[in-house]
Amino acid sequence: MQKNILIIGAGIAGCSLAHFLANTGWAVTLLEGQDNIAQGGSGNPVAAIYPKFMLNDQAYNDFMLKSFIFTTGWIEELKLDKNDYKFNGAIEILDQEYAHKLDINLSKKILDKKTFLSVMNPSILKKYNIDKNASGLLFHQGGWINPIALCRHLVNHSNIKTVTNQKVKSIEKLNLEWTLETDMKKKFMAHQVAICNAEYIHQFELTQHLQTDAFRGQINWVNQTSLEVPSIVSCDEGYLAPPIQKKHIFGATYAMNDFEEDIRLSDTRKNIASIKEIHQEFYKYCLKQESIDGRVSWRASTKDRKPYVGRVFNNDLFKKLRVRELAHADNLPWLEHLYVSSGFGSRGFTFAPYCSFVLANLINENLSREDKETLNYTNPERYRLRKMSLKKVASQIFQV
Numbered sequence: 367m368q369k370n371i372l373i374i375g376a377g378i379a380g381c382s383l384a385h386f387l388a389n390t391g392w393a394v395t396l397l398e399g400q401d402n403i404a405q406g407g408s409g410n411p412v413a414a415i416y417p418k419f420m421l422n423d424q425a426y427n428d429f430m431l432k433s434f435i436f437t438t439g440w441i442e443e444l445k446l447d448k449n450d451y452k453f454n455g456a457i458e459i460l461d462q463e464y465a466h467k468l469d470i471n472l473s474k475k476i477l478d479k480k481t482f483l484s485v486m487n488p489s490i491l492k493k494y495n496i497d498k499n500a501s502g503l504l505f506h507q508g509g510w511i512n513p514i515a516l517c518r519h520l521v522n523h524s525n526i527k528t529v530t531n532q533k534v535k536s537i538e539k540l541n542l543e544w545t546l547e548t549d550m551k552k553k554f555m556a557h558q559v560a561i562c563n564a565e566y567i568h569q570f571e572l573t574q575h576l577q578t579d580a581f582r583g584q585i586n587w588v589n590q591t592s593l594e595v596p597s598i599v600s601c602d603e604g605y606l607a608p609p610i611q612k613k614h615i616f617g618a619t620y621a622m623n624d625f626e627e628d629i630r631l632s633d634t635r636k637n638i639a640s641i642k643e644i645h646q647e648f649y650k651y652c653l654k655q656e657s658i659d660g661r662v663s664w665r666a667s668t669k670d671r672k673p674y675v676g677r678v679f680n681n682d683l684f685k686k687l688r689v690r691e692l693a694h695a696d697n698l699p700w701l702e703h704l705y706v707s708s709g710f711g712s713r714g715f716t717f718a719p720y721c722s723f724v725l726a727n728l729i730n731e732n733l734s735r736e737d738k739e740t741l742n743y744t745n746p747e748r749y750r751l752r753k754m755s756l757k758k759v760a761s762q763i764f765q766v
């Protein structure tokens with residue numbers, strides 16, 4: 367196998383995939399359209415990392431748990447600067463009944479539940495300076511990361527060549543190599559290619575059927591004050607991070623297919639309102655500020671909230687096959703040596719590192735049973751197969 371690969375997009379999906387492949391001997395060229403890495407969704411000053419569970423979606427919860435445990439353990443081993451991450455807990459404020467039901471559901475899944483989470487009680491609220499007499503869950507291994515520092519750390523590897531200001535316009539297979547052409551008319555060639563470009567995944571002919579919605583999100587921050595705000599990430603309608611880089615960062619708004627790039631005052635107000643119940647004094651302080659800084663970026667989300675991670679079909683072969691032929695996983699017409707990783711929604715810093723690890727195992731032809739289960743779950747072709755009433759094969763592309 368020729369171990370060279372082009373990766374399109376240098377957010378957390380592309381940077382973490384580059385990292386895992388570089389560590390297994392691949393020569394990686396990471397192509398980024400912007401003038402630096404981590405300028406899209408992965409360019410915020412902080413990302414909260416905690417597991418967001420659903421009440422009635424066991425498969426999603428399993429995926430969330432696997433991702434969260436993998437990613438937090440992996441980050442701890444990366445030897446990042448201690449100022450760039452902290453896993454000292456994260457609080458999710460929830461309706462009491464909902465929190466109670468989630469707690470019961472999770473008891474069945476998590477062996478050592480006591481060290482994993484606690485249902486909120488007055489002593490937790492006091493310890494972490496949460497104002498509201500809130501109910502919810504405290505995830506002991508939750509926390510936050512500096513996304514830009516993480517991405518920079520990941521690509522700092524002798525096997526990774528990062529090329530910025532190169533927006534890839536087309537992907538073509540010429541002879542046995544993938545050839546990528548950029549808007550600067552530069553060409554890049556390699557045996558394998560991975561598309562990690564978030565909400566732009568459908569820009570290429572080969573992946574135009576992979577639908578995502580772009581959700582605009584604005585975050586805000588003020589300079590650090592002497593107020594005793596919560597000392598861990600606290601999430602209610604919005605989140606409030608503990609002081610990081612001498613700032614109090616809070617957010618985020620959520621608006622589908624809204625492409626306005628400027629900071630909006632109405633969104634700043636929404637973000638302030640969303641932390642009212644977490645810390646009244648800080649809320650009042652923010653209301654008094656004449657201007658508040660912020661940042662806007664976009665999340666790429668799929669309709670079923672599962673990312674697209676894996677391979678896509680060769681469109682010409684796909685069109686030729688009959689439904690009954692496609693019903694057998696062995697017949698699926700996978701396009702060789704092209705991979706996708708996108709659609710991480712609001713959870714990219716929990717999901718993407720784990721998914722990149724699994725995708726690197728697929729590229730290295732070294733899949734474990736658990737990797738196969740994950741790729742069955744994130745199969746990028748699930749919609750096309752389901753549309754043909756092939757629900758079973760859509761979730762069983764690998765036998766486990």
Ligand SMILES: Cc1cc2nc3c(=O)[nH]c(=O)nc-3n(C[C@H](O)[C@H](O)[C@H](O)COP(=O)(O)OP(=O)(O)OC[C@H]3O[C@@H](n4cnc5c(N)ncnc54)[C@H](O)[C@@H]3O)c2cc1C
Nearest residue numbers: 375377378379399406407408414534563564583713714715
């Ligand atoms: C306001 C906000 C707050 C968030 N908070 C959190 C949080 O607290 N915790 C969390 O886990 N997640 C959070 N997220 C979600 C998280 O940021 C994303 O899930 C994650 O950044 C997605 O990573 P990515 O690499 O897929 O995409 P991106 O980081 O967007 O990277 C994609 C890259 O591809 C490049 N690109 C696109 N097209 C091309 C092309 N043709 N050629 C070359 N390059 C190209 C882009 O320039 C970009 O750099 C938040 C998102 C937003 C918007």
